[in-house]
Amino acid sequence: MHQDLASTALAPCLPRKQQAPAATCPELANYLPLGDNELTRLMAIARPVPVAAHRRLFLDGEPADDTFLLSSGAVRTFRLLPDGRRLITAFMFEGDFLGFTVDGRYEFAAETITPARLCRIPRRRLDALLDDCPRLRNALLHFATEELRLAQDHMVLLGRKSATEKLASFLLHLARRHARDGRTTEPMQVPLPMTRGDVADHLGLTTETVSRTLTQLRATGAIDIPSLRSVTVLHPGALAALADGG
Amino acid sequence: MHQDLASTALAPCLPRKQQAPAATCPELANYLPLGDNELTRLMAIARPVPVAAHRRLFLDGEPADDTFLLSSGAVRTFRLLPDGRRLITAFMFEGDFLGFTVDGRYEFAAETITPARLCRIPRRRLDALLDDCPRLRNALLHFATEELRLAQDHMVLLGRKSATEKLASFLLHLARRHARDGRTTEPMQVPLPMTRGDVADHLGLTTETVSRTLTQLRATGAIDIPSLRSVTVLHPGALAALADGG
DNA sequence: CGATGGCTTGACATTCATCAATGTATGTGG
DNA sequence: CCACATACATTGATGAATGTCAAGCCATCG
Structure with a gap:
């Protein structure tokens, strides 16, 4: 039912060199409190990816090669038990970061719910950029922290x-x-x-x-x-x- | 039932200048993959705090003035609903970091379960240290990430x-x-x-x-x-x- | 040694899941 | 454009898992 994204929506982005002006993600500026220089460097490595509804973005456990910023549409992130029971850990909307991890593997699976636009940021390049871009680092740390806070809230909801x-x-x-x-x-x-x-x-x-x-x-x-x-x-x-x- | 920690266990640590050799936390070395220099600087700001069983360390929503490394004993972290229902978000053991936050407020309350030894690290000083200590920053980021992964696991458990x-x-x-x-x-x-x-x-x-x-x-x-x-x-x-x- | 808090076990109640039937929106092909 | 197919949503009847209430037991600690 769910096609893999790599063979469809992401594919058109792979041969980046063919289009004279590579597509950029101007919307990054809307979601990140960064200076011009940092923003320019981030935009240089981010590429916009339109994705249809009900497409898988990644599975948990896969190598986390990309981080995404969701710039429109809705996404669900989830985990499955072996017998198919599912828990949707979160719904993501415009402005949310998706798939940012520190240990190289996605911690949950993600699928689009509606058609969506994503900014795809290769992890290797992002890591390099983070090393000397404290404000970006800080912004991502804030997103991660917020995610943890939401997870705590949700545990209370689920358990009590x-x-x-x-x-x-x-x-x-x-x-x-x-x-x-x-x-x-x-x-x-x-x-x-x-x-x-x-x-x-x-x-x-x-x-x-x-x-x-x-x-x-x-x-x-x-x-x-x-x-x-x-x-x-x-x-x-x-x-x-x-x-x-x- | 639960006394506030500040008036009891933490209090002996506050007048730091009186004791000639300030107590240190050598166990930090066991839990953090740091170089000698970074470790020395961290130990310079960390102070050991012994805490009795069933003492509150902090409440959620309070200003997060300290981060702790738990070096022995067990701690529960939890949230309460207005009517008293409780969800324990995690149990913490030797080697766990506790109360590390980026937005200045604790996200959950914490109490000791057993007598415990903590290394108390003032947040302001830690933040300063993080700015030019990438490995420490990285270690803390790993802890935060692990915490998020555990939270995801736990949501599946609670919900499904x-x-x-x-x-x-x-x-x-x-x-x-x-x-x-x-x-x-x-x-x-x-x-x-x-x-x-x-x-x-x-x-x-x-x-x-x-x-x-x-x-x-x-x-x-x-x-x-x-x-x-x-x-x-x-x-x-x-x-x-x-x-x-x- | 008694008291307190924690644990276990049982009887019963309640919430929510399951099973089943029907209704409704959506999209596709004729 | 309509008819149908499909997925999704609602509603009802029933049952199972777990909560609630209650009693008694056990361990720990003064």
Whole structure:
């Protein structure tokens, strides 16, 4: 079902020398607090990669040859158990770094959910650049730290929250993230690019429970569900109260 | 119940200038692959802190003024929900770094489980040292990365494993960790410094379920439980098979 | 030696998973 | 453009895993 990315979306990028002006990733500037010089050097090694929906970017355990900046679209990162059970460790959106590792192997698999644009940064070159670019190093360290913080939050969610609390927390998280990136509509309409099954595999539930719990949340008036792929947060306060059993 | 550390164990360290030869942390050398020069500089800012059992080291959200290296004993790191539910994000042992953060606030709370010895490293001085000590920076980055990898593993455990799988995974993890640090006995006897309640709060279960599941595991012959605070892994293969439903 | 906290075991309750049927959106080929 | 196929979503009925409540046991520590 899932084609390997290397043979499809990434392939067109490999023969870089043929196109006279190599494509660049100007959007890097939007996500990294860097000086002109550092940005120029980073852009020199980054290449834009458009990827279709539902394509695998990499698998966990593979050599981590590239780091990616996601500049549009949504990605899921996950781990599988031998029998196929899946846990989606995170959903990634515009501005997130993906696949940055220090020990040379990806720690999770990643697939696009929607069509996406990525900036692909070869690891060897990035490492070299990091050596004398403290601000970039710092920026990546901040991303890694944030990732760890989110992982801690999520462990609490997975280990100690009820289905309702899980959904409320998740929707709030999505809403905040969406507000952070883009525009804040009132009432806040939040896109849900992932399926109910994806949500279930992120929250440690089943599709059915996600569906039922969303229906219940709608019944409380905290949210509305105008379409399958979006949720309107009508009452953030109520949702926040539900999110940790307050 | 839990006294604040600052008023007790840490206090003797604060007036550093009074003791003629300031105490040092020679054990840092055991855990960090550093050159003599870097090690000397790190030891110059690190101070040993003995801490009794069941003392709080810090709370999540507090200013992260110190980073610690745990040189003996066991520590639990955790988060609390407003109503008191607890999730223990990790157990820390000899050689683990604790409280290293980039944004100035601790991301979780930490308490000793047993009496412990810590090397306390003031954050401001550590940051300064990191700026021109790439190997130390690299070592800390590796620790942070490892922490993230463990967090991913644990999310899979919390979200997708049964009680039996959780306990089997946990015991294997402890056994491997113990083998890595210290000596490997045959059959492998693994200390369990934490209570059943701690284990439950780490695995997203209740004390009762932990107790029952351990009894079941013993019945399978995979482990023995010679005392409340230790487990003997009789059949690592069987335990590994149980750990992910293989 | 008694008290306290931790552990185990049992009976029962509850949440959520499972199984099953139906409904709905999406995309494709005729 | 429509009809169909497919994947996804919802809803209901049922069951299993685990939580809750309760009692008693055991170990440790003053």
